Amino acid sequence: xxxxxxxxxxxxxxxxxxxxxxxxxxxxxxxxxxxxxxxxxxxxxxxxxxxxxxxxxxxxxxxxxxxxxxxxxxxxxxxxxxxxxxxxxxxxxxxxxxxxxxxxxxxxxxxxxxxxx
Amino acid sequence: xxxxxxxxxxxxxxxxxxxxxxxxxxxxxxxxxxxxxxxxxxxxxxxxxxxxxxxxxxxxxxxxxxxxxxxxxxxxxxxxxxxxxxxxxxxxxxxxxxxxxxxxxxxxxxxxx
Numbered sequence: 001x002x003x004x005x006x007x008x009x010x011x012x013x014x015x016x017x018x019x020x021x022x023x024x025x026x027x028x029x030x031x032x033x034x035x036x037x038x039x040x041x042x043x044x045x046x047x048x049x050x051x052x053x054x055x056x057x058x059x060x061x062x063x064x065x066x067x068x069x070x071x072x073x074x075x076x077x078x079x080x081x082x083x084x085x086x087x088x089x090x091x092x093x094x095x096x097x098x099x100x101x102x103x104x105x106x107x108x109x110x111x112x113x114x115x116x117x
Numbered sequence: 118x119x120x121x122x123x124x125x126x127x128x129x130x131x132x133x134x135x136x137x138x139x140x141x142x143x144x145x146x147x148x149x150x151x152x153x154x155x156x157x158x159x160x161x162x163x164x165x166x167x168x169x170x171x172x173x174x175x176x177x178x179x180x181x182x183x184x185x186x187x188x189x190x191x192x193x194x195x196x197x198x199x200x201x202x203x204x205x206x207x208x209x210x211x212x213x214x215x216x217x218x219x220x221x222x223x224x225x226x227x228x229x230x
Contacts, residue, residue, distance in 0.1 A: 004160070035220075042121075042206065042222040043161075058217065090160055106153075106218065108160030 002026045006091050006109035013081045013116045021076040021112050023091030029107070030096035032074040036060065036087040037111070043090065049074055050096055081116045088113050119144045123207050123221035130197055130228050138192040138224045140181075140207035148209040150174075150183055150190040155204040155223070164192075164205070197228045 007022045025032065033048035035058075045058030049068040063085060065077040074093075078085060091109040124139040142148065149168045153161040165174030170185035179194045190207060207221040 040222055043220040045217055048217075092161075105163045105166075106161075108153075108162065110158070110160045 004091055004093055004107050004109040006089075006112050008112060009110065010113050011115070013078075013114065015082060015116060017081050018077070018079050019081065019114075020078075021089055021091075021114070023074045023076065023109060024072050025074075025091075025093045025107070026072065027093065027095075027107065028071060029093035030071065032068070032091065032093045033058070033106075034064070034066065034074070034076045035090045035092060037090060038087050046076065046089075078114075081114075083116045086114060086116045119148070119209065119211055119219050121207050121209055121219050121221035123205075123224050126204075126223075126225040128224060128226045130226070132199055132228055132230055133196045134228075136192070136194040136197045136201075136226065138205055138207075138226070140190045140192065140221060142188050142190065142207070142209050142219075144188075144209055144211050144219075146211045148211045150181070151208040151210070151218075152179070152181055152190070152192050153206040153208060153220075155206065157203070161206060197226070199228045199230050202226055202228045 004025045030051045034046040035043040037043050044060045047066040049055045055066050089112045092106045094104045094106050120143045122141050151166045152164040154164045155161045165176040167174040167183035173182045181190050181192045204223045204225045206223045208218050210218050
């Protein structure tokens with residue numbers, strides 16, 4: 001079972017460069033999201049999507065763009081990387097089902113470690 | 118606002134020791150509570166959950182009880198193994214009409230043989 005797949009696993013960028021972190025899931029999950037994980041700060045939500053064509057901002061959206069053209073894919077774009085974006089990024093997805101709205105499990109990818117010099 | 122507070126790590130224990138990782142929360146409404154575990158080099162995965170007061174979640178020998186009166190969801194295991202070495206995250210989800218989870222900062226556990 002593939003689950004949630006993120007690429008690349010590691011990336012080094014120079015300040016000002018752009019890149020896209022890819023996320024794909026094969027579980028037909030409507031809800032997909034991006035988090036960043038920083039020491040001492042836990043996971044913080046960057047952007048999320050509740051279905052194809054619908055995206056919204058999380059708590060730390062600045063410097064990141066997302067789009068959702070298909071149910072399976074939810075790429076995260078850094079248009080002009082900054083050292084403050086050095087972090088580990090996780091994509092997560094879940095079913096969007098009212099019966100499990102509060103209790104449904106989030107499924108995470110293995111993470112993408114990004115370093116911006 | 119909604120928040121989760123976890124004890125700071127790292128926590129270092131010998132194999133077969135008793136484990137407690139404290140988690141307290143602040144939330145509006147009636148949250149569901151979760152523990153996620155992150156093994157080295159992997160993403161987070163659900164360990165256990167509880168959806169209402171006095172519920173006990175359990176999995177792989179870990180337990181946590183949803184205590185509304187103390188707003189706590191402490192993780193416990195009676196006898197840890199080296200393979201339990203990981204980072205543990207407490208999280209909540211509230212009836213806020215959004216799709217957001219609130220995660221704690223994580224507690225790193227190291228178990229020595």
